[in-house]
Amino acid sequence: MSKNPIIEFFVISDIQLTVNNKKSHEKLKFALQDIHAINPNPDAIIINGDLISDGRSESYLKLKEILESNAYAKRTFFTIGNxxxxxxxxxxxxxxxxxxxxxxxxxxxxxxxxxxxxxxLGTESWGPIGAPTKDSAVLSEAQLAWLESALEEHRGSEKPVFVFLHQPIPNTIPATDLEYYQNGIIQSKELIDILSQYPQAIYFSGHSHWDLSLPGTYLRKVFSMVNTGAIYDTYGIGDNGEETVVNAEGSQGLYVQLYKNKVVIKGRDFSKKGWIDLADIAFNGEKELSC
Structure with missing residues (x-):
């Protein structure tokens, strides 16, 4: 194996920034500064949904201001969240x-x-408030057809394909067995059917804010699935058995290194500037190591 990665990129999600929430500003700044200290020239940063919390234009402007005033990759890619x-x-x-x-x-x-x-990928519909599917991902027939076409040229390849959607697939990684996540992706069956044809696919999702140090962050089911943590607060199960904030200061993301024959995925605790080892994945899709 080459000592040098072919590609190195970061995945973060759930910044949930607003103009007046200074905590959201500081958490993002701190994460970007830590990312720069780890690797000042990553090949990409992916921000996997919930960039802002309120959908407002002024929040996007503030987000842009913070990104541009802190070191961040020229190739930064975004997905839409709820x-x-x-x-x-x-x-x-x-x-x-x-x-x-x-x-x-x-x-x-x-x-x-x-x-x-x-x-x-990205949801094309939302709401209304109060509906059981308020925060669900809705993937149109056109989007699913596009996904099939986009993946087709990779059929039979052992090269990993990286797939990003804000919402996790129900009943897979932690939290997704909870009632709130059961309708997390309305077209989850169709999405699973498509991705299952590509065992080299690695599917990254946020939304749950689930703390990366908790068990099950990485899951292998024909294709691979990884939780991306959250910049704004991390969640787990409270004493009452319900989902709750377990670390209000928590701020986490992923550092992904692609080598000739495997992908190394590390969790990063930006608040503590520490590592959380997650998984090494061989190109045939078989997990070699999960911590």
Missing amino acids: HEYFLNDGNQPSIERFLSFANLDQVYYKQVLEDYAFIF
């Missing part, structure tokens, strides 16, 4: 604000870095 819809003025206005910020044409797209595919 909080980007929280202004509650309709799907299309919410999507348009996100696309304008991220300089995208649609919420799903593909990038290729060093001949490796990065596929970004």
Whole structure:
């Protein structure tokens, strides 16, 4: 194995920034500074949904200001989460604000870095408030057809394919067995059917804020799934058996290193500047090590 990674990138999610929430500003700044200290020139940073908390244009402007005033990768890719819809003025206005910020044409797209595919998915609908599917990902038939087409050229390859969606697949990684997450992706069956054709796929999701130090952050089920933690607070199970904030100062993300024959995924605790070893994944999709 080459000592030098082919690609190195970070995955963070759930910044949930607003203009008036100074804590959200400081957590993002601290994470970006730690990322820069680890690797000042990563190949990419992926921000996997819930960039902002309220869906407002001014929050996007503040986010842009913080990103541009702190060292961050020139290639930074974004996915849309549920909080980007929280202004509650309709799907299309919410999507348009996100696309304008991220300089995208649609919420799903593909990038290729060093001949490796990065596929970004995004919910196209939200709400209404009070509905059991309020925070669910809705993937249109067009998006699912696009995903099938985008993956087709990688059929039979052992090269990993990196797939990003804010919401996790129900009944997989931690928290997704809870009632709130049962409708987390309305088209979860269709998504699973597609990804299961590609055992080299690695699916990254946020949304749950689940603390990376808790068991089960990495899961292998035909393809691989990884929890991306959260920049704003980390969650777990409280004494009452319910989901709750377990670390209000918690701020976590992933550092991914792609080598010739495996992918190394490390959890990073930005608040403590410490590592959480997660998994080494061989290119045939078989997990070699999980800590």
